[in-house]
Amino acid sequence: MTVRVAINGFGRIGRTVLRAWATRGLWPGIEIVAVNDIASAEDCAYLFEYDSVFGPFPGRVELRPGALAVDGRVLRLTRAADISTLDLADIDVVMECTGKADTVEMSGRGLAAGARRVLISGPSEAAEFTVVLGANDEGLGPDFRVVSNASCTTNALAPLLRVLDGALGVDSGWMTTIHCYTGSQPTVDAPRGDPARSRAAALSMVPTTSSAQRLLDRVLPQLAGRVMGAAVRVPVASVSAVDLTVTTRAAADAAEVNAILRGAAGNVIGWTDRPLVSSDLRARGESIVMALPETVRTPGGTLRVFGWYDNEWGFSNRMLDVALRMGGFRDGP
Template sequence: MSGSLPPLRLAINGYGRIGRCFLRALHERGLAERFQVVAINEPANSESIAYLTRFDSTHGRFPAPVELQDGTLVIDGRSIQLTHADTPEGVDWRSLKVDLLVECSGQYSNRAGLRRFLEAGCPRVLLSHPANSAADVDATVVYGLNHGRLNGDERIVSNASCTTNAVVPVLELLDRELGLEQVLLTTLHSVMNDQPLVDGYHHSDLRRTRSAMQSMIPVSTGLARGVERLLPGLKGKVLAKAIRVPTLNVSAIDLTVTLAQDADVAGLNALLQIASNGPWKGVLTTSAAPHASIDFNHDPHSAIVDLSQTRAGGARLFNLFIWFDNEWGFVNRMVDVAQRWHAGWSQS
């Protein structure tokens, strides 16, 4: 984004794991001056908001001074208004002169719900989750794949999901270079806040009533639908399942593909390495070290392909393993999308 562009006035709706990481990413990337968060709407009390901004069990202390002054969050000397509404209409977004709302509550996934933010005074909304359907948003963006299509006319944009951002770079590359006949994805995802620490009446999905920290728990996933939405040439070729695992952060995707052309492990790994230093640089990377998941905590890439785990079951059947920080990698792509989008509407 050009330094000549005016500062962007941002608001965050929903200040959980993704909302807090988004704010932190702006500071860690030196963007807090150009991307000024002026308001946070979160039903929790102000003291908890300030405390969980300052201290984070997964990503450490906030990289700037954090204070609470008369109910206002002050970070590095800049004030952020706190509101505690539970509806889009409960905040006077218009008076805040917000340029972009970052919707991180996860509660609004269709156009009718999202339009409530527009009608309440937010000119644009960036979702931290997939929409119910492609028609519910003006664009679903995976940075590195289709961010260049943003022209500034959009009003509602989805950043897809963390798993979609992790696997689409690999699938796009394989399909473009070798062709994909079939894809099977198994996500091993860290625990999320829709799971209880101990067994309890917590969810309509009975598996999610079980303790998150004692079991690996299969859950439903819309990953196949999300992949096909971004890569329509793979429609009908993708199967996906997900298992929650008892770790706080960093997830993985076990990817099995049938290729349309013959290949081998060395050639496949070389292709991934070339892409990580070329068209997907900064989004996709590779490593062949003997990793554990904690090695990728706070890693800003969408996907890290573990080259040591690539396996062949013949000339066209291959298994790959992808690590990703499901919080930090994802919010960094949200920041990238916000920058690209802002550049588009500022020049239109």
């Protein structure tokens, strides 16, 4: 069985999804067959081939009439402002990567075009289910046609908290995400509503909010109200970090906690025991990579853990994982 995928919105996540799929070879069950974006075909091809964060694409990128060819794979390329005007009857999953799927009408346009399911690359109140692999993915089923993949920070934080809660019992906690700047911030001072978010992204550390706190209550309702958090946007282009402190019902020293984290390792949670910096984690595919030397249990009993995450690459890998899962539901609506 092959899951046929269309990408709607060829921005940071849409392009990174295609790059990960085309270069990693980890999703033989997925075939990306279409890309839709309002930008010109020339812009789409150029920005995919040359990326300031991940470098040049290590293969061949060609424009053909109505198509983008990536290492010989031919994807139809369209410029519809409204994806519902396209014929997507051959598509199993639309990856909705425009960042605008906040309403039922917008999120459902892929369905209106004939696709079977929609996966939104961010938080959305219009989604029927918000999924985070490693946290609540057992709840993902065939009845959900419009699914949100949550946020990059939620994908990093929620699996970590589920592991810690399962092993030690989390009573309360505080998370700070040290987050690279994003396209929502200006390159020079300019109005953005929040005064701090109005400042030039590459020149200052900017304290702000994180959607992960709100999404965490939805993804892990057993921890609702127990873990709060905030963000500090920092002047780096890629790779972010979660700095988490929790109080737990069971006692465990740093070595015991690190053993728990090692035992949870897989494609969602990774770990390193080396003294790495953020640029060393670029293009890591896990949702979070725990920095084990940073684990501390204070004399008062507070546990502190620290993990890196490539907020674009890791999240895009999870988009592909979830799309494969959704496309496998052949008995749903």
